[in-house]
Amino acid sequence: MSTTDLHTTDDDVASQISIYCGEEERLLNRADRTATPTELVLAPTELHQRNLQRRLRERTQPQNAFEFVDPKTVAEVLLGVADPAPTSLDRVDRLALLQSLPTTTPDQPSGLRPLLSARRDVGPQQLEQIRSEVESMTNFHPDRIAALRDVTDEFAGPIADEATTLVDGGLAVETWLRDQTDKAVSKTALLRRATRRLIGGDEVWTDCYPDIERISLVGVSSIPAPEVDFLHGLCTATTADIELHLRPGTSEYLTARLPDLLSIDYPGREVNL
Numbered sequence: 001m002s003t004t005d006l007h008t009t010d011d012d013v014a015s016q017i018s019i020y021c022g023e024e025e026r027l028l029n030r031a032d033r034t035a036t037p038t039e040l041v042l043a044p045t046e047l048h049q050r051n052l053q054r055r056l057r058e059r060t061q062p063q064n065a066f067e068f069v070d071p072k073t074v075a076e077v078l079l080g081v082a083d084p085a086p087t088s089l090d091r092v093d094r095l096a097l098l099q100s101l102p103t104t105t106p107d108q109p110s111g112l113r114p115l116l117s118a119r120r121d122v123g124p125q126q127l128e129q130i131r132s133e134v135e136s137m138t139n140f141h142p143d144r145i146a147a148l149r150d151v152t153d154e155f156a157g158p159i160a161d162e163a164t165t166l167v168d169g170g171l172a173v174e175t176w177l178r179d180q181t182d183k184a185v186s187k188t189a190l191l192r193r194a195t196r197r198l199i200g201g202d203e204v205w206t207d208c209y210p211d212i213e214r215i216s217l218v219g220v221s222s223i224p225a226p227e228v229d230f231l232h233g234l235c236t237a238t239t240a241d242i243e244l245h246l247r248p249g250t251s252e253y254l255t256a257r258l259p260d261l262l263s264i265d266y267p268g269r270e271v272n273l
């Protein structure tokens with residue numbers, strides 16, 4: 001078990017963050033009866049939320065102090081104060097749209113042609129997977145896209161070409177989907193919007209979560225770029241203590257990498273597509 005206070009060179013943007021490995025008892029021991037929740041527990045999966053709630057029930061401890069939720073739902077709450085509140089496509093919606101992607105070469109979006117010609121058997125599910133993986137790695141931030149291209153350029157010739165095709169293809173799928181709908185392409189897109197609002201000095205956090213004193217991200221084996229940027233936004237917009245509860249095996253690596261990940265300029269910004 002370990003505890004780490006995380007600091008970065010970016011004006012100590014992460015000075016509120018402490019990292020724990022194998023210490024979820026620390027969170028559970030804060031169970032108390034309160035009029036309103038004072039701790040926001042961000043769990044990446046509903047299963048992890050249920051596991052924590054089950055452990056509290058088994059110990060006959062109250063859950064009033066905690067609000068269990070995932071980061072994307074928090075983003076929807078923060079953006080829900082707008083009129084009208086933004087909506088997003090879900091995976092089924094995206095797959096249905098991609099089913100209508102033109103299959104004949106003259107009508108195909110130009111950015112997708114290299115991917116579709118290189119992988120003639122690629123279908124909606126594969127296209128969505130490529131799009132979501134590029135989003136997870138980069139959050140469509142221009143600096144991360146550029147860094148990813150720098151990495152792929154260092155590969156051997158055929159592998160570099162294939163990697164570039166995949167990156168370009170993921171961006172092209174995102175662009176095509178955006179052109180097909182007035183909604184946000186994904187809930188992750190809403191997470192980026194919420195991040196930009198937090199970074200921009202909007203008072204929306206105080207309006208939506210006035211009683212939250214601590215934010216705990218739990219059950220984490222990896223932290224995708226969208227969640228890293230959202231953490232940056234939370235550090236900027238709140239004075240709440242932030243705890244990361246990492247899993248054994250990846251905690252040491254994530255602890256070492258997180259300061260660099262959090263040092264990105266203008267988190268939530270999107271590359272021009």
